[in-house]
Amino acid sequence: MTGDAIVIGAGVNGLVAAAYLARAGRRVTVLEGRHAAGGACASTTMGGNAKAPGLAHAVYALDPALVRELGLVRHGLAFAARDLPLVGLRPDGKHLVISRDLRATEHNLALQSRADAKIWRSYREGLFGFARAMRAQWWNDRRTTAEDALARISRQGTGPFLDSWFESEGLKATLAFDASAASPLAAGSALLLAWRVAQEMGGLQGATAILRGGSGALIDALLAAIRVAGVSLRLGGKATEILVERGRVCGVRLASGETLSAPLVLSSLDRRATLVELARGECLGLEEWSRLANEKPRVASAKIHFLLGGMPKFSGIAVPTVSRFVLAERWQTYAASHAAARLNAMVPEVTCEFLLPTVADNSLAPEGLHIMSVLVRPLPLSPLQGWPQLKADLAARVITMAERVMPGVARLVRDVRVSTPDQMGESDCRDATVRRLLASWNTRISTPIAGLYLCGASAEPASAVSGRAARIAAQAALRDGELR
Amino acid sequence: MTLRATAFHARVAAANRCNAWQTRNGYTLAAAYGDAQDEVLAARSCAALIDISWHWRLLFEGARAAECLSRICTRDVSALVPGAHTEIAWLDDRGLVRGAGRVERLGRERFRLVAAAPDDCWMARAAALFEVATRDVTGQAAGLALCGPLAPAAVAAAGIATRVSAHGLQRLVWNAREIEILGTPSGFEIRCAADDALFLWDCMVRAGQDFALLPMGLQAQDMLAVGRGVVQPGIDYRPGQEPPEALGLGQLVATGHKRFNGRSALLARPAGPILMGISLDSPEPAPRAPVSFEGRDVGRTLSSTVSPLLGHAIALAKIEAGAAVAGRRVLVSATEGMLTPLPFLQDAGVAFAEASPSV
Numbered sequence: 001m002t003g004d005a006i007v008i009g010a011g012v013n014g015l016v017a018a019a020y021l022a023r024a025g026r027r028v029t030v031l032e033g034r035h036a037a038g039g040a041c042a043s044t045t046m047g048g049n050a051k052a053p054g055l056a057h058a059v060y061a062l063d064p065a066l067v068r069e070l071g072l073v074r075h076g077l078a079f080a081a082r083d084l085p086l087v088g089l090r091p092d093g094k095h096l097v098i099s100r101d102l103r104a105t106e107h108n109l110a111l112q113s114r115a116d117a118k119i120w121r122s123y124r125e126g127l128f129g130f131a132r133a134m135r136a137q138w139w140n141d142r143r144t145t146a147e148d149a150l151a152r153i154s155r156q157g158t159g160p161f162l163d164s165w166f167e168s169e170g171l172k173a174t175l176a177f178d179a180s181a182a183s184p185l186a187a188g189s190a191l192l193l194a195w196r197v198a199q200e201m202g203g204l205q206g207a208t209a210i211l212r213g214g215s216g217a218l219i220d221a222l223l224a225a226i227r228v229a230g231v232s233l234r235l236g237g238k239a240t241e242i243l244v245e246r247g248r249v250c251g252v253r254l255a256s257g258e259t260l261s262a263p264l265v266l267s268s269l270d271r272r273a274t275l276v277e278l279a280r281g282e283c284l285g286l287e288e289w290s291r292l293a294n295e296k297p298r299v300a301s302a303k304i305h306f307l308l309g310g311m312p313k314f315s316g317i318a319v320p321t322v323s324r325f326v327l328a329e330r331w332q333t334y335a336a337s338h339a340a341a342r343l344n345a346m347v348p349e350v351t352c353e354f355l356l357p358t359v360a361d362n363s364l365a366p367e368g369l370h371i372m373s374v375l376v377r378p379l380p381l382s383p384l385q386g387w388p389q390l391k392a393d394l395a396a397r398v399i400t401m402a403e404r405v406m407p408g409v410a411r412l413v414r415d416v417r418v419s420t421p422d423q424m425g426e427s428d429c430r431d432a433t434v435r436r437l438l439a440s441w442n443t444r445i446s447t448p449i450a451g452l453y454l455c456g457a458s459a460e461p462a463s464a465v466s467g468r469a470a471r472i473a474a475q476a477a478l479r480d481g482e483l484r
Numbered sequence: 485m486t487l488r489a490t491a492f493h494a495r496v497a498a499a500n501r502c503n504a505w506q507t508r509n510g511y512t513l514a515a516a517y518g519d520a521q522d523e524v525l526a527a528r529s530c531a532a533l534i535d536i537s538w539h540w541r542l543l544f545e546g547a548r549a550a551e552c553l554s555r556i557c558t559r560d561v562s563a564l565v566p567g568a569h570t571e572i573a574w575l576d577d578r579g580l581v582r583g584a585g586r587v588e589r590l591g592r593e594r595f596r597l598v599a600a601a602p603d604d605c606w607m608a609r610a611a612a613l614f615e616v617a618t619r620d621v622t623g624q625a626a627g628l629a630l631c632g633p634l635a636p637a638a639v640a641a642a643g644i645a646t647r648v649s650a651h652g653l654q655r656l657v658w659n660a661r662e663i664e665i666l667g668t669p670s671g672f673e674i675r676c677a678a679d680d681a682l683f684l685w686d687c688m689v690r691a692g693q694d695f696a697l698l699p700m701g702l703q704a705q706d707m708l709a710v711g712r713g714v715v716q717p718g719i720d721y722r723p724g725q726e727p728p729e730a731l732g733l734g735q736l737v738a739t740g741h742k743r744f745n746g747r748s749a750l751l752a753r754p755a756g757p758i759l760m761g762i763s764l765d766s767p768e769p770a771p772r773a774p775v776s777f778e779g780r781d782v783g784r785t786l787s788s789t790v791s792p793l794l795g796h797a798i799a800l801a802k803i804e805a806g807a808a809v810a811g812r813r814v815l816v817s818a819t820e821g822m823l824t825p826l827p828f829l830q831d832a833g834v835a836f837a838e839a840s841p842s843v
Binding site for chain 2: 247290
């Protein structure tokens with residue numbers, strides 16, 4: 001079978017790439033190894049008919065350009081909540097509620113530290129301003145105008161950066177979670193904070209949103225978009241080899257042995273899986289090949305869904321329930337956990353971000369039931385005891401932590417589903433690095449094989465549900481097609 | 485680092501009248517046995533005997549060994565028949581030289597790489613990508629090189645009946661000992677088990693008496709290398725710094741071979757400096773000195789030595805492509821000299837018996 005382009009993977013990025021290519025008149029086939037599209041955004045059901053979000057329980061980096069250009073709102077995409085406050089839950093009940101309302105945030109921060117409350121406005125304006133300047137780098141392929149600030153911040157770790165602003169441990173630990181894909185002591189990890197607030201959701205800079213219908217709603221909208229564009233989607237069509245002839249991609253071989261021919265292939269897998277496992281090192285320099293082949297992600301995350309039989313009650317001061325909650329002691333805990341996870345040891349303290357999506361969107365679960373969706377990181381990718389043994393222990397640790405700020409929550413748990421790092425796919429576990437954050441788009445999406453592009457989350461400056469890499473890779477592939 | 489002695493050390497020490505030693509690749513080697521210039525003249529006009537046991541030798545074994553080495557080497561070694569060898573270079577991903585040497589095909593799935601400087605880790609990492617095993621066999625055999633126009637006669641006088649060609653390799657039994665003999669453009673290389681090394685040395689010295697054979701030390705070898713226009717790793721270059729043309733290794737890059745590592749980067753590279761010779765007007769060598777033409781720096785010398793045959797100093801130099809014109813007068817530090825094509829002198833040549841390579 002022949003076509004104009006093949007896209008490997010039917011996650012958000014694969015579907016976005018396919019939609020762009022098909023809208024430009026190309027005959028596109030999307031190959032998905034599993035029997036359902038969605039990847040990290042595919043929803044799961046719990047307790048009969050409660051819908052739990054996929055690995056990505058909130059969206060904060062979805063490319064506004066693609067939402068507009070692919071008409072996703074027309075295809076049913078809507079927000080259940082579009083600007084979640086960030087809530088740092090403290091065992092003493094003096095929770096930190098960080099919202100877009102500066103006065104309310106200052107008032108709340110003053111409960112922990114007057115100095116932090118006083119400086120909050122400057123911190124926020126400085127970081128948001130820097131992040132806006134960095135959009136040239138992170139949204140398009142242009143140089144930033146914030147050279148001086150970039151040179152300074154790209155040498156700073158998140159921990160020391162936050163130390164230079166604030167004194168309260170709770171605030172620093174809460175803010176540091178957004179950069180916890182890298183160790184807070186890693187040079188340049190502070191850039192992750194800026195990258196996060198450079199994003200926008202629904203026109204609001206640095207916002208975090210929940211989609212109506214769960215993360216799977218994004219997939220549904222994209223599936224509708226590709227259907228309209230005439231893309232052919234093959235579920236259960238696992239790609240096993242990318243075929244290359246004289247330095248140029250010419251097709252894909254499937255696990256069934258079938259061969260699909262196309263002059264363009266876009267892969268949503270990461271660079272290693274694409275170039276080493278599928279393209280078998282073709283056209284790669286031996287040094288890069290060896291580096292990729294031996295590269296192993298060392299720090300990972302886990303996702304735990306708790307089905308609750310009622311709404312949990314928070315201790316201490318009142319907090320908005322449609323929020324993004326962070327459970328963390330101090331940023332130094334992240335550093336210690338990163339160090340332990342790198343050695344494949346179980347971390348001393350886990351840190352969690354959790355949401356109660358059913359509060360914002362009551363269509364997700366039957367009345368009275370709630371889903372608590374928890375992201376836990378950093379964790380070792382393959383601890384010595386093995387994840388099957390540690391799975392139950394991890395869920396117990398998380399619920400014990402939650403019990404400290406939500407007394408009685410353990411009694412509400414009706415069902416637990418744990419997705420451990422070994423089940424989550426390696427591409428989501430790569431360390432964020434300054435090099436990756438500052439690499440040009442061309443470096444991230446292009447490969448040494450002509451006609452082969454990377455369009456997945458690993459081609460983004462930092463892993464997130466964005467689709468921007470897919471949009472840019474599809475545009476580059478279309479230019480490539482025109483040049484030939 | 486512990487210095488090692490080669491299997492010939494007892495004989496080398498006895499022949500080393502000046503007690504002059506040098507270290508290379510971790511081995512203690514004779515710098516000169518007597519007068520280095522005499523040794524050069526012997527190699528040019530008669531025959532010379534060289535202990536080459538210190539050369540790095542790496543064995544590649546595996547079903548994909550041919551594919552692996554073809555990807556590593558600048559020539560397609562998969563086209564070699566067993567019992568043949570070829571000179572190669574290997575480049576990094578950026579198209580810069582990591583090393584140069586020779587690949588010998590020992591069997592269908594067995595190759596040996598021989599080079600003057602080791603690159604173990606890089607090779608092991610590259611070989612692992614093809615599930616090919618590598619094994620350093622440097623210390624496992626003793627090696628002697630015989631060079632010079634009378635080398636074939638000396639080999640024949642030692643009773644080694646070989647019909648090996650200049651690109652061939654032959655294994656044979658000699659005096660109830662297994663030896664391996666290779667033809668090279670300048671003579672022969674003979675390898676044997678370490679236990680047989682002293683016997684081989686004695687036989688070759690005895691057989692060479694009628695042909696004015698002299699043992700040759702590292703100083704004389706370095707002089708000959710400059711005269712031949714051959715750069716040496718660790719002395720003239722370090723891995724990953726220069727493209728092949730800048731080291732005079734351009735002829736080792738087979739442009740028709742499409743798959744070698746660093747090819748696309750090499751082809752994309754703009755023309756850079758090339759290796760030239762400089763005949764200096766003085767007898768004083770000028771290593772690692774700036775070269776200028778009409779007041780402008782156009783390059784830098786690498787190794788430099790006195791040539792006993794030419795009677796003045798000579799140097800290898802990296803010269804900007806635009807300025808590399810043979811016959812052009814240049815200034816090397818404060819000494820005048822003339823750009824000269826390489827090699828300075830053609831080898832006298834060795835007449836091989838015609839034969840096809842075999843193992």
